[in-house]
Amino acid sequence: MGWAVGDGRQINAWNDPWLSTSRLAKPMGPQPEHSSELKVADLLCSETQEWNMAKINQEFPFNAEAILSIKPSKLGAPDKLFWLHTKDGVYTTKTGYAAAVEFRDEQEEDKPLKHLNSNKGVWSLKTAPKVQLLLWKTLRGALPVGEALLHQHINIDPLCKRCGELESITHLLFKCDFADKVWEETPLVRRFDRRGLIDLEATWMGLIENPCLPPVGIVDGQLAPWIIWAIWTARNNLIFNNKICSPKDVITKAIVAAKEWLNAQNKEGSKAKIPRAQITVPSHSSIIQTDAAWNDATKNSGIGWIIKQTGETLSFQGSAKLVSSPLVAEALAMHEAVKKSKELGLQQVIFQSDSAQLIKALNSMVEPTELYGIVADIRISCLHFEFSTFCWIPREKNSEDDRLAKQALCIVSGGTTT
Numbered sequence: 001m002g003w004a005v006g007d008g009r010q011i012n013a014w015n016d017p018w019l020s021t022s023r024l025a026k027p028m029g030p031q032p033e034h035s036s037e038l039k040v041a042d043l044l045c046s047e048t049q050e051w052n053m054a055k056i057n058q059e060f061p062f063n064a065e066a067i068l069s070i071k072p073s074k075l076g077a078p079d080k081l082f083w084l085h086t087k088d089g090v091y092t093t094k095t096g097y098a099a100a101v102e103f104r105d106e107q108e109e110d111k112p113l114k115h116l117n118s119n120k121g122v123w124s125l126k127t128a129p130k131v132q133l134l135l136w137k138t139l140r141g142a143l144p145v146g147e148a149l150l151h152q153h154i155n156i157d158p159l160c161k162r163c164g165e166l167e168s169i170t171h172l173l174f175k176c177d178f179a180d181k182v183w184e185e186t187p188l189v190r191r192f193d194r195r196g197l198i199d200l201e202a203t204w205m206g207l208i209e210n211p212c213l214p215p216v217g218i219v220d221g222q223l224a225p226w227i228i229w230a231i232w233t234a235r236n237n238l239i240f241n242n243k244i245c246s247p248k249d250v251i252t253k254a255i256v257a258a259k260e261w262l263n264a265q266n267k268e269g270s271k272a273k274i275p276r277a278q279i280t281v282p283s284h285s286s287i288i289q290t291d292a293a294w295n296d297a298t299k300n301s302g303i304g305w306i307i308k309q310t311g312e313t314l315s316f317q318g319s320a321k322l323v324s325s326p327l328v329a330e331a332l333a334m335h336e337a338v339k340k341s342k343e344l345g346l347q348q349v350i351f352q353s354d355s356a357q358l359i360k361a362l363n364s365m366v367e368p369t370e371l372y373g374i375v376a377d378i379r380i381s382c383l384h385f386e387f388s389t390f391c392w393i394p395r396e397k398n399s400e401d402d403r404l405a406k407q408a409l410c411i412v413s414g415g416t417t418t
């Protein structure tokens, strides 16, 4: 759990080693009875997903600042368990043993899907994190398709751009003629009935684990998740860029991406890094450079980013309060830059930062606990781009952003910078 979304777990700051309260001081004295049932969701405003100041001040007056410095996901990132005794939140037996001595063991309850273990069906699949996120959103009914936007009263054409039927998730990914043709021609071992598909969760494992036929060459991973990803990408391309592609194009794109990712895993061992040499960068990509300045005393941060497109450079500035570390400040800068790029309708984007730690977090499966909500939102936002990548650049190449960030910090701090 990452203080990420309105989540069903209780806040057991008193005895729970799995809670992401790494910077929260242990409360003193016994746990008040009325707060024993308190959940993270109770501290968030249900509409905005922002922290509820009044409630925090009432329940955790001494930890308010530490809680407010945790930046929860606003785009509905899944809850995630963090092990408090390591920096990246990943469990190790050594720290587990130490904690077991110190804490009593408490059973964790995951928030399950109705018919499906989301760990098995999504998170432990051998596929890219961006694909896992997409699958998770698909299963949760959280993809922003026409039907969902209609329910949210968002004024947008809710119909499928290909056939004119209401665009639901199952329509888009399986039932639409276009999707049907994609699945029909995808080289999978088992046929499955797409038109009759009613309960996606119930049929999920059979669909996702459907092995790929030789000679495609995807042996130790699955192709189906990448097909879903490619159908989604093709849909966005059609809506936002008027780009038309055939079912064959979708399948090719899925196979290429799947093989590229699997090859990278085999080369890099278990770490999910994308080797730079393997990425084919589209020639018209916009370059976005971000930077942040942070003041340890005030916990204020100034952020700056520039967007370089053919012939023009746009500069932006912003600020954030209650920022717990320079790394969080860098991540917030990146998040703002990603949001702005999406707003400007950019499609091919290269994001650069001089924070090696941030770039590493964005390119791997595991991020430091304090970045979870922000990095998850960045990944979700990046699903909108046709192409996006994150690269590290040396500090001297980032001087313009550095200046913007420091200037922004100066404004927010009333004149002091670090």
Ligand SMILES: [Zn+2]
Binding pocket: 160, 161, 162, 163, 164, 165, 171, 172, 176, 177, 178
């Ligand atoms: Zn359709």
